[in-house]
Amino acid sequence: MGTDLSRFLAGESRDGMVSWATETAAARRFGADAREVESAALDAGILPARYARNAGTFGLEGQRALHAARVAVAGCGGLGGHLVENLARLGVGTIVAVDPDRFDESNLNRQALCAIEWLGKPKVEAAAARAAAINPAVRLVPLSERLSAHNAEAALRGIIAVADGLDSIPDRLEIARACADMGIAFVHASVAGWYVQAATQIPGFRTVAEIYGRAAAAAGDEACLGNQAFAPAFAAAIETAEICKIIIGLKPSLADGILSFDLLAMEAVVFPLG
DSSP states (O other): OHHHHHHHHHHHOBTTEEOHHHHHHHHHHHTOOHHHHHHHHHHTTOEEGGGTTTHHHHHHHHHHHHHHOEEEEEOOSHHHHHHHHHHHHHTOSEEEEEOOOBBOGGGTTTOTTOOGGGBTSBHHHHHHHHHHHHOTTSEEEEEOSOOOTTTHHHHTTTOSEEEEOOOOHHHHHHHHHHHHHHTOEEEEEEEETTEEEEEEEOTTOOHHHHHHTTOOOSSOTHHHHOOOSHHHHHHHHHHHHHHHHHHHTOOOTTSSEEEEEETTTTEEEEEEOO
16 A cells, blocks of 8 residues: 555645645545555655645654654643644644543633533543544544553653643642653643743753742642633643654753743743753
């Protein structure tokens, strides 16, 4: 199938790109799924047209790296919903979405995956449905469970980076420790009212422990400052950019410091670590 599929895609491509209609026809003709068709196209040096606006940023080799990557999203709420959306649109090949919770009405103001019809339903199911609707070539693995030190080894096998969508400081510290032990990057962000904090813990470092120390509170400042629509989207964009750098082999910009952004004053400060 491989050679024939590649020849078919090459014959139907235009200006080095292949349309979704052609990918669908190839899948039917060769009994392949969307992911297999995308793999064949990228291996043949052909870019799926849905990534046309990625090309100037990542190029074909970068898109191949995104397609091959496995990223985990810990928490599918305010931050996590935007992270799933961003990663699927970019073409990250496998997204492991981990969250034990179900949607309630308080999630409607900010959580990208939450809609009236999803109230009472598992967040990871909404994540899987959204990823499939955006980009069928992406495989989203839904895990409706709490990510912890006990299941991290199984859940995060083969993962290049974990995106922090958690709202509990103890959970964040636990997962960051597990990532450090496994040599996995942990890309952190948190939101409270107008304020966003972000940092990237690369393998070999304990960045998140440095930030939070021995913090015992279950929730951060968002418990009193609130959480609206725009700050989680902004924070998720920062996390996504850092994850992209890791995937394509660049050093993440926040590996050596903590970004603090005040969306009310539109002021940013990076505090050095160490």
